[in-house]
Amino acid sequence: MYSKVDRTKLRPWFRYLKLFVTALAKLPVAPRQTVWRGVRKDHSAEYPPGDEVTWWAFSSCTTSLSVLESDLYLGNTGTRTLFSVETINGRTIRAHSHFVTEDEILLLPGTYFQVKSQISPAPDLHIVHLQQKIPPHVLLEPPFEGAELIPFSESDRLSRPRIKEPEELDDSRPWYTKKRILSVIAAVVALIILAIILGSVLGTQKKHTAQTTSTSTPTLTTTFSSIYYNGSAPDPVSVADAFYAFDGTTNDLYSLRNGAVAGGPVSYIQGYVPYGQAIVLNQSNTTQINIQPAFNLTTNSNFTIEGFFMLQKTQLNATLIQLAPNIMLNLVNGVLFASIGLNTSIVGTSVLSTQNWLHISFVYYATKQTATISIDGIVEATNSSVKLGISANNTNSVIIIGAGFQGYIDQLSISLIAKTQDVIQWDATIAAYYRLDFQWTLDSGPNGLNASGVDVNTIFGWRYDALNFNASDASFQANGFTALGTPQQAFSVALWVRAETRSGVFLTVANPYTCLLVLGLQNDGNKIVAYLPNATATGAGVNIVGPQMPINAWTHVAFTWSSTNFAKLYTSALLANVGVDATTLNNVRGGNNSAPMTVTLGNYSGSANCQGIQGVNVSQTFMGSLDEVFVFAREAQQGDLQQIIQTLPS
Structure with a gap:
C-alpha cells in the first residue's frame, strides 16, 4: 500500500517536505506504544507474515480504536483493514492538530516494519500486526545535525551484543499466542478478538528492550525461584483439588x-x-x-x-x-x-x-x-x-x-x-506480581491482589506491555498487603523503571495511618532515592540515595529491608547503597500502623504523611514508564534480582 508507489513525483516537493520533517523532528518522541490506522480496503494480501515493509507516507495514526469507529475514518461496516502498529518513534501532534480531542500520532516517512501476523475476525475485517524495526540502512536522513528521528535508546541497541527479541524465540507462533498465560486468560483472548469486531481496544504484545545501565554482568548467586522470573507464574493456590x-x-x-x-x-x-x-x-x-x-x-x-x-x-x-x-x-x-x-x-x-x-x-x-x-x-x-x-x-x-x-x-x-520448592517459596513469599501487560490490573501472584488505575496508558515495555504515567494524577494502586503491615516483616519491591519527561515519586507503600516506603527520582541529577520514615531508634527518617538514572532507558530498581541486613537499594541487580541506620520500620508501632498496606505507582494521594524524601516533593509525580512489579514478603536476594534482569521473555 505504501511501498509500491512512484516516489520520484515527489521530488519538486522535497524542500517543502524537509521543512515538515524538520518540524516533526523537533517534537518529542512519543513513548513506545501501540497505535492504530485503518483503511477501507482489503490490503491483507500485501502484508504476508514475516515480510518487511516500509511506509513512505506521513501516516496518521491514533492511540484509540474508538476514533476509528467514526464514519469519517474506518467505520463499523464494509471491507476494512486495521493496522495494529507497534511504533518506537511516533510524534504526538495533538497540540498542533485541528482535532484537539484526538491523540493523533504521526509516523515519519521511511518507517520500517516487520509483519508479525494477520487475523480476520470477520469476513470483511482484516487485522495486520506490524512491529517497527530499526532499518538495515538509513531510509530518512536527519533534516539537521543532532536531529533524533529514532530514539537513542533504540538505535543504540544496534551497537550492543544482540539479544533475541521475544518473537524470535519461536517464529512459528503468531503474535497473539506467545504469552504463557493461564487457561482462564485464554478465554479473555477470545473475547478480545470478538471485541475487535465491535471496535474495542485490542491488547498487543510488546518487544524487549536491551537494558543499558550496566556494562558488567553480575555473577549469579542463586537460581531459587528463577523459573518464575521470566513472565510466567505458577497457578494460583486456589487451583487445587x-x-x-x-x-x-x-x-x-x-x-x-x-x-x-x-x-x-x-x-x-x-x-x-x-x-x-x-x-x-x-x-x-x-x-x-x-x-x-x-x-x-x-x-x-x-x-x-x-x-x-x-x-x-x-x-x-x-x-x-x-x-x-x-x-x-x-x-x-x-x-x-x-x-x-x-x-x-x-x-x-x-x-x-x-x-x-x-x-x-x-x-x-x-x-x-x-x-x-x-x-x-x-x-x-x-x-x-x-x-x-x-x-x-x-x-x-x-x-x-x-x-x-x-x-x-x-x-x-x-x-x-x-509442588516443587520454588513453587512453595513463590506461594509463601510473593505478595504480588504485576506483569502490567494484557490485563494490566491483574495480580499474577498467589494472592490475587488485583489493582486499579487512573489516567495510565499501556505502551511497549521491558517485557511486552508496560504502564506509562504522563499525567499529574496518573496512578496504579493495589490494596491488601498484609505482610507489609506486619511489624518488622522483611519485604522487597522490584520493578523496571524508565525515566522520561519528569523526575518524581514513582512508588509509595502506605496505609491510611502510616507510610512505610517511598521511591523516587531526585530533581537534581535524576538520582534514585528510597525513603523510610521513622526508621531509626530515635524516630528519624532514612534516605538511601543511589546513582543517576538514564533518560528513556529501562533500568531495574529494587529495594529490600530486613531486620538483619536493614535497607538496601539496587540498580541493575547491583548494590547501589545501604541504609545501615534503617534498623526499624514505621509499622512497628502496631495498631492501625500495622494495617494492610497499599502499593501505589505514580501519584500518591493517600492520607498518610509520606513527606521527607530527599531531593523531591512526595506530591511530585514521576512521568515515565514502569514494568514487571514484584512485591516480596521477604528480603529478595541479589541472585533473585540478577535472575529477573537476565531472564528473557519466553
Missing part, C-alpha cells in the same frame, strides 16, 4: 469436599488476604472441621498441603490437617510434626511464633519418596526414602482440619501433586 478460602464458610471452592464444623462455634476475621476472611478456632469448646469424602490415596500418590496459619497460643499441641489415617501435619509443643505412616515422621526444629501469619506446607513426592515440611517457603525438615503408609481403603475416612488448634487459618489448599 480442594481449596478453602474460609470467607465466612468452610465450603470447598469446588463444592466437592465441603467442611462441617464439629464441636464449638467458629468465627471469622479479616484474613491474610484481606479482601476475604480467615476462620477462627478458639477451642473454648473442642472444635475441628470435618471433610468428606476423603481422597483415595495410594502409595503412589503425591500431595501438597499449604496454607496460612496464625497461632494464638504458644507451645501448642494440635492437628493442623489430617489427610488420611496416619497422614497428618501436627504441632507438638509448637513444633511441626508430620506423619506419613505409622512409623514414619518428619520433625521440625523451630517453635512457631504467635500473632504472625505463617505459611506452612507439607509436600510428599512419591517418585522420589521424599516428604518435606516448610515454614514461609524455607525447608524446615525433609525425609527421603519414605513411602506413604496407606490403608487399603481410605475413602471412607474423614479429612480433619484444626483439631486442638487455637488461632486463625486462611487460604488452605490441598493438591494431589508434589
Whole structure:
C-alpha cells in the first residue's frame, strides 16, 4: 500500500517536505506504544507474515480504536483493514492538530516494519500486526545535525551484543499466542478478538528492550525461584483439588469436599488476604472441621498441603490437617510434626511464633519418596526414602482440619501433586506480581491482589506491555498487603523503571495511618532515592540515595529491608547503597500502623504523611514508564534480582 508507489513525483516537493520533517523532528518522541490506522480496503494480501515493509507516507495514526469507529475514518461496516502498529518513534501532534480531542500520532516517512501476523475476525475485517524495526540502512536522513528521528535508546541497541527479541524465540507462533498465560486468560483472548469486531481496544504484545545501565554482568548467586522470573507464574493456590478460602464458610471452592464444623462455634476475621476472611478456632469448646469424602490415596500418590496459619497460643499441641489415617501435619509443643505412616515422621526444629501469619506446607513426592515440611517457603525438615503408609481403603475416612488448634487459618489448599520448592517459596513469599501487560490490573501472584488505575496508558515495555504515567494524577494502586503491615516483616519491591519527561515519586507503600516506603527520582541529577520514615531508634527518617538514572532507558530498581541486613537499594541487580541506620520500620508501632498496606505507582494521594524524601516533593509525580512489579514478603536476594534482569521473555 505504501511501498509500491512512484516516489520520484515527489521530488519538486522535497524542500517543502524537509521543512515538515524538520518540524516533526523537533517534537518529542512519543513513548513506545501501540497505535492504530485503518483503511477501507482489503490490503491483507500485501502484508504476508514475516515480510518487511516500509511506509513512505506521513501516516496518521491514533492511540484509540474508538476514533476509528467514526464514519469519517474506518467505520463499523464494509471491507476494512486495521493496522495494529507497534511504533518506537511516533510524534504526538495533538497540540498542533485541528482535532484537539484526538491523540493523533504521526509516523515519519521511511518507517520500517516487520509483519508479525494477520487475523480476520470477520469476513470483511482484516487485522495486520506490524512491529517497527530499526532499518538495515538509513531510509530518512536527519533534516539537521543532532536531529533524533529514532530514539537513542533504540538505535543504540544496534551497537550492543544482540539479544533475541521475544518473537524470535519461536517464529512459528503468531503474535497473539506467545504469552504463557493461564487457561482462564485464554478465554479473555477470545473475547478480545470478538471485541475487535465491535471496535474495542485490542491488547498487543510488546518487544524487549536491551537494558543499558550496566556494562558488567553480575555473577549469579542463586537460581531459587528463577523459573518464575521470566513472565510466567505458577497457578494460583486456589487451583487445587480442594481449596478453602474460609470467607465466612468452610465450603470447598469446588463444592466437592465441603467442611462441617464439629464441636464449638467458629468465627471469622479479616484474613491474610484481606479482601476475604480467615476462620477462627478458639477451642473454648473442642472444635475441628470435618471433610468428606476423603481422597483415595495410594502409595503412589503425591500431595501438597499449604496454607496460612496464625497461632494464638504458644507451645501448642494440635492437628493442623489430617489427610488420611496416619497422614497428618501436627504441632507438638509448637513444633511441626508430620506423619506419613505409622512409623514414619518428619520433625521440625523451630517453635512457631504467635500473632504472625505463617505459611506452612507439607509436600510428599512419591517418585522420589521424599516428604518435606516448610515454614514461609524455607525447608524446615525433609525425609527421603519414605513411602506413604496407606490403608487399603481410605475413602471412607474423614479429612480433619484444626483439631486442638487455637488461632486463625486462611487460604488452605490441598493438591494431589508434589509442588516443587520454588513453587512453595513463590506461594509463601510473593505478595504480588504485576506483569502490567494484557490485563494490566491483574495480580499474577498467589494472592490475587488485583489493582486499579487512573489516567495510565499501556505502551511497549521491558517485557511486552508496560504502564506509562504522563499525567499529574496518573496512578496504579493495589490494596491488601498484609505482610507489609506486619511489624518488622522483611519485604522487597522490584520493578523496571524508565525515566522520561519528569523526575518524581514513582512508588509509595502506605496505609491510611502510616507510610512505610517511598521511591523516587531526585530533581537534581535524576538520582534514585528510597525513603523510610521513622526508621531509626530515635524516630528519624532514612534516605538511601543511589546513582543517576538514564533518560528513556529501562533500568531495574529494587529495594529490600530486613531486620538483619536493614535497607538496601539496587540498580541493575547491583548494590547501589545501604541504609545501615534503617534498623526499624514505621509499622512497628502496631495498631492501625500495622494495617494492610497499599502499593501505589505514580501519584500518591493517600492520607498518610509520606513527606521527607530527599531531593523531591512526595506530591511530585514521576512521568515515565514502569514494568514487571514484584512485591516480596521477604528480603529478595541479589541472585533473585540478577535472575529477573537476565531472564528473557519466553
